Amino acid sequence: MRGDSATCRICAGRVDPWCDFGRQPVSQAFRSPGETADEYFYRLTIGVCAVCTMVQHVERVPPAMMFHADYPFRSGSSAAMARHFEQTAEQLVADERLTRRDALAVEIGCNDGTMLAAFRRAGVRHLGIDPSRAAADIARDAGSPVRVEFFSEATASAVRTTEGPADVVFSANTISHIADVCDVFRGVATLLAPNGVFVFEDRYIGDIVRQTSFDQIYDEHCFLFGVRSVAELAARCGLELVDAVPIPVHGGSIRYTVARPGTRTASPQVARLAEDEREQGLHDPERLRAFEQRVTATRDELVGLLTKLRAQGARVVGYGATAKSATVTNFCGIGTDLVEFVSDSTPEKQGLLTPGMHLPVRPPSAFCDPYPDYALLFAWNHAEEILAKERAFSEQGGRWILYVPKVHIV
CATH class of the missing domain: 3.40.50.150 (Vaccinia Virus protein VP39)
Known part of the structure; x- marks a missing residue:
């Protein structure tokens, strides 16, 4: 379900929805264990303006909920x-x-x-x-x-x-x-x-x-x-x-x-x-909706791969508690049954739970003690830097799972 058209924030034109990611949390709202009951969710649907062509969210999250004194990104x-x-x-x-x-x-x-x-x-x-x-x-x-x-x-x-x-x-x-x-x-x-x-x-x-x-x-x-x-x-x-x-x-x-x-x-x-x-x-x-079909196929393939690996007894952890990982974990339904925890170097995130799916965030020391069998790379846009930094993981047999531009293992 994509919902009805909305009004453009730029020109007040009609915004036609073309991709719906369903119920999503605030992407940087990491939670303390035991403090997840009042978590805020919204419907993440994007559309394109028929007048000025701006692609935008249909529903707006209050800015103060996203950007505040304790915003964790550095x-x-x-x-x-x-x-x-x-x-x-x-x-x-x-x-x-x-x-x-x-x-x-x-x-x-x-x-x-x-x-x-x-x-x-x-x-x-x-x-x-x-x-x-x-x-x-x-x-x-x-x-x-x-x-x-x-x-x-x-x-x-x-x-x-x-x-x-x-x-x-x-x-x-x-x-x-x-x-x-x-x-x-x-x-x-x-x-x-x-x-x-x-x-x-x-x-x-x-x-x-x-x-x-x-x-x-x-x-x-x-x-x-x-x-x-x-x-x-x-x-x-x-x-x-x-x-x-x-x-x-x-x-x-x-x-x-x-x-x-x-x-x-x-x-x-x-x-x-x-x-x-x-x-x-x-x-x-209409042409953009083909993107939604590819996204759905990626979701199904990624979840299928993680399910198979866990059924085989493999350990899988996430790498990089990024803001964008919230879309992946919540849209795909990736919880601790598929990914044990997420390793992240940001001190402000460590010891907390990821938004929505509540994966534990642990420091880099947890990633290598011991190394998992597979690492799901949420921070794929820094893949070159990360793979060079974590060469020891690959050398001891560890494999990286990526999902952009398609699901693959390296």
Whole structure:
């Protein structure tokens, strides 16, 4: 059941549902053992707007339930992502000449300050904005200024008054999390210097559909951005999409560059990618429903494999208590009968239970004492880094189970 059409949060057009993942919990709401009775659930259904083409959730989870003082994710937990942010900062510093004394870079959703640290090392005046006090404290302790709040038009006005206009506003894997995204874009328009740019990275709907990476769809990702929908969003808020660069981060993302109309020459790639989306049917709910059929097939194959392995007496554990693993475990019904526990390096998650299916989260020491027979890799988007780190697991005969782009064992 997909439910009735809804109203688009961008343009108030009709949103046609095309994929339903059923009852889902808040993806980062890890629970203490014995404290699961009042767990919040919602219906995870996504649809596409018939007018502006934005792919979005039909039901909205209250932002304060997802992003709060104790939000457990930390940007710096991945060495590969830390390198990515370092390189991105270096590129922005060079391209936008941020070494000028009056230059300002602002990051929306700065988390623990991994990106801000790169600006700081380059000598760039910078400011982070994030609603998680625990994460912001890490950035502050390292020497970066952070405002603990949600970014909005009002926030942007206050920052411009105290700090001046921003030459660069940057954000990574955050803008799609914000239901009132029009307010964010209006805030960017308020904050940007006349020739400033808004550069943000987010997972790409084209890659999600192509790879059947259905776990990229969870509560935090209110929107699944495409080039055409971002161009429509920017235009409705007085801005212009001037570049769109595919990057491999998180299994396939795009780095968007937005500026004031007429201040930058738009890259031909914007039009090319928008046309590719039209040809792929990324705006057509009927063509998109084939994705749901592939997701169902993946679920059945994964559960079948785990059931067979456990029946044979094999030990299976999960690796990476990621936000997206909530979609997999709850949609597939993966409990402790199929996966013993999930190993994760984030201290804030250890000793707790995963949302919905309540798999125990244990530290990395539990993963190797003793090693299991199989590890279900929820953090598949960091597979290269993880497989290199856990070489000893493979060398002693351990096998990895992955489910993107299809169920397979390595």
